[in-house]
Amino acid sequence: MDLSLLEELNAERAARRAAVVVTELGSGRQRLVKAQGVAGDPLAPQLAEVLRSAKSTLLTLGNERLFLAVEVPAPRLVITGAVHIAQALAPMARLAGLDVVIVDPRTAFATPERFPDVEIHAQWPDVVLPKLGIDAYTALAALTHDPKIDDPALIEALARDCFYIGALGSRRTHAARLDRLAANGVPREALARIHAPIGLDIGAASPAEIAVSIIAEIVGELRRRPTVDEDQSGRAA
Known part of the structure; x- marks a missing residue:
């Protein structure tokens, strides 16, 4: 994981805010989606679901495979x-x-x-x-x-x-x-x-x-x- 992305994720963890790390399995590229930005994301329905369930998931969209790693504060x-x-x-x-x-x-x-x-x-x-x-x-x-x-x-x-x-x-x-x-x-x-x-x-x-x-x-x-x-x-x- 890129250091800047890890620092951003750790900041969300420290503030008890939910987030999802989206990883493109083919290219290895990663991005962080914060809870407040879910609605404007192209993967909004899938991101909302993993946040609700608090369960990470593997997602296939056409020829692209994505891993959604969810990070939510402990309830x-x-x-x-x-x-x-x-x-x-x-x-x-x-x-x-x-x-x-x-x-x-x-x-x-x-x-x-x-x-x-x-x-x-x-x-x-x-x-x-x-x-x-x-x-x-x-x-x-x-x-x-x-x-x-x-x-x-x-x-x-x-x-x-x-x-x-x-x-x-x-x-x-x-x-x-x-x-x-x-x-x-x-x-x-x-x-x-x-x-x-x-x-x-x-x-x-x-x-x-x-x-x-x-x-x-x-x-x-x-x-x-x-x-x-x-x-x-x-x-x-």
């Missing part, structure tokens, strides 16, 4: 609330390939004993989330039922365009939550992005079942999300 799941559901959800998310972070200022709950081998921040979300650099490859699950913890996390997740934002609670609880967030200046159209009640509707009852419904919904959003350029152009919703 993360930030959970606010070191609760029983989180204890079931964290290992499921890790098995699904997500890096997991627990945020809960209640030090009695946010402990390594309850969440072994998981990154834990026993701090308030409005303090720690800006430092974590949550982004479009981050999912947020708000699980505490405590507005003082969940609301600031939801506001930050919406502002950072997290690919999935979910909150625990009944429809009545969520309606009250929406009113609070709107009163804090969050646009109503942005609030529509919050999945609540959180998780797929599978009739889940136990913490483990609820965790299954949540991770299934997160994976669905991760794999179906549009590329950056599609989202900005309005061609995908």
Whole structure:
């Protein structure tokens, strides 16, 4: 790989931005397509697909063979609330390939004993989330039922365009939550992005079942999300 192309690719990696290296197998020529430039590329449909799937692929166009090597940031799941559901959800998310972070200022709950081998921040979300650099490859699950913890996390997740934002609670609880967030200046159209009640509707009852419904919904959003350029152009919703 050309040194200048490698440096450009490493810059995208460091900034947690997706990109695709296109290699012409016959000539060996390579080029870098950044996520924000996909829509204007001649290979836009194929590039969009590898970005969605996060899987590199071999492509044949007429007599030309191309290898599309996709580079996407590792997806993360930030959970606010070191609760029983989180204890079931964290290992499921890790098995699904997500890096997991627990945020809960209640030090009695946010402990390594309850969440072994998981990154834990026993701090308030409005303090720690800006430092974590949550982004479009981050999912947020708000699980505490405590507005003082969940609301600031939801506001930050919406502002950072997290690919999935979910909150625990009944429809009545969520309606009250929406009113609070709107009163804090969050646009109503942005609030529509919050999945609540959180998780797929599978009739889940136990913490483990609820965790299954949540991770299934997160994976669905991760794999179906549009590329950056599609989202900005309005061609995908």
